[in-house]
Amino acid sequence: MRRRVIAGNWKMYKTLTDTRAFFSSFLPLVAGAKPCDMVVAPPFTAISTAVEAVKGSSIAIAGQNVSWSQEGAFTGEVSAPMLAEAGCRYVIIGHSERRQLFRETDDNVAKKTLMALASGLTPIVCLGETQEDRDAGLTEEVLSRQFSGGPCALTPEEFSRILMAYEPVWAIGTGRTATPEIAAAAHRFLRRCAGEKFSIRHASALRILYGGSVKPDNIRGLMAQEELDGALVGGASLDPESFAALVNFA
Numbered sequence: 732m733r734r735r736v737i738a739g740n741w742k743m744y745k746t747l748t749d750t751r752a753f754f755s756s757f758l759p760l761v762a763g764a765k766p767c768d769m770v771v772a773p774p775f776t777a778i779s780t781a782v783e784a785v786k787g788s789s790i791a792i793a794g795q796n797v798s799w800s801q802e803g804a805f806t807g808e809v810s811a812p813m814l815a816e817a818g819c820r821y822v823i824i825g826h827s828e829r830r831q832l833f834r835e836t837d838d839n840v841a842k843k844t845l846m847a848l849a850s851g852l853t854p855i856v857c858l859g860e861t862q863e864d865r866d867a868g869l870t871e872e873v874l875s876r877q878f879s880g881g882p883c884a885l886t887p888e889e890f891s892r893i894l895m896a897y898e899p900v901w902a903i904g905t906g907r908t909a910t911p912e913i914a915a916a917a918h919r920f921l922r923r924c925a926g927e928k929f930s931i932r933h934a935s936a937l938r939i940l941y942g943g944s945v946k947p948d949n950i951r952g953l954m955a956q957e958e959l960d961g962a963l964v965g966g967a968s969l970d971p972e973s974f975a976a977l978v979n980f981a
Contacts, residue, residue, distance in 0.1 A: 733938050735954075735981045736894060736961035738770035738855060739968025740795060740823060740942075741777075750777040753971050754784035760975035761790075767961065767981045770821050770855075771968070775809055782818030793821035793855070796829060799842035801850075811850035822847050823963075825857045825881065827900045837880025844881060848889050855894045855963065856881055857942065858921065862901035871920055878924045887929050895921060895939045896963040902943030903965065911952045911959075914941045918958035947976040954981060 745753065750773055761769065772793035773781045781792045798808035814822055824847065825840035840856065847854045858877040860870045874897075882890060897917045899909050909917070918939045926934035941953055942963030953959055961981060967973045 733936070733960045735767040736770060736938060736940055737767055737974075737978045737981050738772065738793065738821070738823075738896075738940060738961070738963045739974055740772045740826070740963060740965050741774060741969060742795070742828070742965065743774060744969055745773060745777055747777055747780045750780045751784055753969075754781065757971035757975055758785070758788055758790075760971060761978050764975075764978050765981075767978065769978055772821070772823055778814070778817045778819060791820040792818055793823060794819045794852075795823050795826070797822045797824065797843050797847055797852075799839060799846055801846065811846045811852055815850045815852055819852060821853045821855055821894075823857065823896075824854045825877075827857060827859055827898045827903055830857075831861075831900065837877055840877075840881040841884040844885065844893065845889070848885075848892055853892060853894060855896050855940070857896045857898050857963070859898035859900050859903075859917075859942075865899070865901060870917065874917065874920055875924060878921060878928075882925075883928055887933060890925070890929055890933055891936065893937075895937065896942045897921060897939060898942040898963065906944055908944045908946075908949050908953075909941070911956045914943075914953060915956040915958040918956075922958065945977065947973055947980070950977050950980050 769790045772795045794814040798810050824843045829835045844854045860873040864873045922934045938960040940961045940963045945962040945964045946967045
């Protein structure tokens with residue numbers, strides 16, 4: 732059985748003081764949580780503070796983005812070795828906001844994934860369609876293109892070290908959530924893509940998270956779907972009690 736993952740993406744929220752306060756409240760709430768992998772992605776400035784705060788716990792810290800280059804004259808970028816040195820174990824790659832707002836391409840996603848793996852980080856590679864894509868019946872076409880342009884560039888061994896997250900763009904920060912059945916159908920399609928490119932074994936082992944307005948009041952229905960291996964959580968991860976409720980349910 733695939734081990735579940737509950738990952739929180741704080742986006743551009745929380746100062747260092749906020750970060751310390753969050754973990755001071757959050758850690759006691761998940762002390763008795765059933766085994767699942769817990770990941771939190773704070774802003775770059777708070778990574779070291781978060782790493783220190785979770786020391787001795789089972790919580791892993793992630794970067795929210797990473798450069799495709801190991802080093803160089805890239806003002807404002809952060810490299811995979813820098814994230815690893817700061818204490819990150821995971822990194823989010825290709826988040827819908829990066830694709831939509833910063834025009835990241837499938838090729839960027841592929842290069843960033845390779846760099847993250849080379850630095851010992853576990854990439855959480857995000858894929859998902861817009862509302863226009865879904866309305867036009869293009870969901871599978873979009874997911875296939877993003878899969879082919881990103882994870883397909885990996886070797887089977889590299890692919891075995893990534894996680895994926897299905898993020899329907901129309902359900903992120905909108906309050907709308909894909910129904911459990913819609914989410915499961917997309918996860919099944921992505922797993923089929925993995926089986927066709929790599930192997931049934933790789934597809935069966937692949938952990939695919941759902942991201943899109945996940946909250947304590949809808950986690951039960953989502954996690955009832957066998958295809959969903961956890962959640963990539965946005966707004967609900969900013970509050971220690973709501974995020975703990977998600978972790979404790981999983």
